[in-house]
Amino acid sequence: MPHVLLEGAIDAADLQQALEPTAVQTGAGVRKTRGVFLGRDGQTLLVESTVVEGGVNRSFLTRIERKQEGHVSVRIEPTTPVERTAGVARTVAWIADRVLDATPGARRIQTNIPDDA
Numbered sequence: 001m002p003h004v005l006l007e008g009a010i011d012a013a014d015l016q017q018a019l020e021p022t023a024v025q026t027g028a029g030v031r032k033t034r035g036v037f038l039g040r041d042g043q044t045l046l047v048e049s050t051v052v053e054g055g056v057n058r059s060f061l062t063r064i065e066r067k068q069e070g071h072v073s074v075r076i077e078p079t080t081p082v083e084r085t086a087g088v089a090r091t092v093a094w095i096a097d098r099v100l101d102a103t104p105g106a107r108r109i110q111t112n113i114p115d116d117a
């Protein structure tokens with residue numbers, strides 16, 4: 001499953017405000033985010049995510065969650081029934097980049113998404 005691990009002072013409530021709905025045209029289609037929902041635990045966000053590639057629309061939830069180790073995981077919500085395509089993986093990486101942009105000092109520490117995905 002595509003995922004990115006981040007490290008830093010990433011606050012879920014602040015991120016909820018920073019991750020505004022966005023659409024970006026890519027060479028192969030479109031990436032979009034819409035609603036961002038904060039979990040009751042105050043540590044988890046669900047982001048409504050969509051990628052359009054090859055004329056096919058794939059909608060899914062991206063989970064941003066603080067782990068016990070202190071890292072933040074950005075991944076597809078496991079219960080989301082979406083085909084794990086290169087476009088879906090790139091969208092997860094794009095959302096992780098948006099988290100990094102909104103969080104000074106945060107950094108990517110691990111990913112299984114290749115740069116050319």
